[in-house]
Amino acid sequence: MPKYSRGLAPASVVTLSLWIAAGAVLGEQNTLRLDTGEHIYQTACVACHGSDGKVTPKAIAGFEQPDSFPDFTRCDQTTAELDNDYRAVNFCRESGWPRGELNLPRAIVTEKAYPEDEEVISTAVNARGGPAVETHVIHEQRFGQKNQIEVDVPIIFENRNHIWYGGIGDATIGIKRTIFSNLRRGSIFALQGSVLVPSGNRTRGFGSGTTTFETFAAYDQLFRTNTFIQTQFGADLPRHTDIAPQSIFFNAAIGQTIGADHGLGRAWSPMMEFLAQRDLDKSAKTNWDVLPQLQVTISHRQHIRGDLGVRVPVTNTFGRPIQLQLYFLWDWQDGKLTEGW
Numbered sequence: 001m002p003k004y005s006r007g008l009a010p011a012s013v014v015t016l017s018l019w020i021a022a023g024a025v026l027g028e029q030n031t032l033r034l035d036t037g038e039h040i041y042q043t044a045c046v047a048c049h050g051s052d053g054k055v056t057p058k059a060i061a062g063f064e065q066p067d068s069f070p071d072f073t074r075c076d077q078t079t080a081e082l083d084n085d086y087r088a089v090n091f092c093r094e095s096g097w098p099r100g101e102l103n104l105p106r107a108i109v110t111e112k113a114y115p116e117d118e119e120v121i122s123t124a125v126n127a128r129g130g131p132a133v134e135t136h137v138i139h140e141q142r143f144g145q146k147n148q149i150e151v152d153v154p155i156i157f158e159n160r161n162h163i164w165y166g167g168i169g170d171a172t173i174g175i176k177r178t179i180f181s182n183l184r185r186g187s188i189f190a191l192q193g194s195v196l197v198p199s200g201n202r203t204r205g206f207g208s209g210t211t212t213f214e215t216f217a218a219y220d221q222l223f224r225t226n227t228f229i230q231t232q233f234g235a236d237l238p239r240h241t242d243i244a245p246q247s248i249f250f251n252a253a254i255g256q257t258i259g260a261d262h263g264l265g266r267a268w269s270p271m272m273e274f275l276a277q278r279d280l281d282k283s284a285k286t287n288w289d290v291l292p293q294l295q296v297t298i299s300h301r302q303h304i305r306g307d308l309g310v311r312v313p314v315t316n317t318f319g320r321p322i323q324l325q326l327y328f329l330w331d332w333q334d335g336k337l338t339e340g341w
Helices: 011-025 037-044
Strands: 118-126 132-143 147-160 163-168 172-182 187-196 212-222 227-238 247-256 267-279 287-297 304-313 323-330
Touching: 172 212, 267 304
Parallel strands: none
Antiparallel strands: 118 132, 118 323, 132 147, 147 163, 147 172, 172 187, 187 212, 212 227, 227 247, 247 267, 267 287, 287 304, 304 323
């Protein structure tokens, strides 16, 4: 969710351009119409970006545009941008692309419905109980209008009887598809199906020992106050139920985004997650956890973010540790790690 990368020109740049354009035409026009995005674009942007949004030819523009110069007709670039940050026009002619406003802040556990292009390193450290660290390296890549592929590789280290063991857990490969999204209502709904391959060592507790199919539905709701709710309901269905039980889970995140400098500065998103999991067994009980957390944008472009929280068991607490959980997120479509600072 960038401020200064691809897509339409940011509000601050447009404002500067308007002053320049206004001075150039002051003698020719008594009044400049700047009440719509189209008027702003025609006044301040068309000379470089072209009337069709595909960039003005070098011979006419008078300079050579860099490779990063945006093509406003590309729906995969412009629809991901926020209208709040831009005051121009969108040349995307295809309907059905989920809008960037519905790309809500990522919670630590709850999966959101919006298809993303992200690299995430998420870590959980036991703060109570046996020492253990579990890190997930996650790659998410959007394709088409509404689809996303996800690869999740967990790396686990655990101390048992003063001896550390380490290894890879069960890796996940999944595909998500947005079923519907509505910017006016602030809602988006998606389904995802995943396969967990038995790559972890079951003897050491790093894996289930069987292929598991996971499916879930995700529904997110954004309100005009920048308050949001994210919900996720799903099931884990192992192939061999004699060694790994079937289970269902429900996750929900409630949060609020607070942006400095009219949304162009650092963004803070405090959230509270409510997490439930239950094995499909008559004697099983539902495990409830709460996870208060705070996400903050690290880079000025807002494509680098971090989140820090504490996961606390609420029910069936015996043998379930309190965990410090955090992640580092890079929205790689919005720029390199070294850009946007």
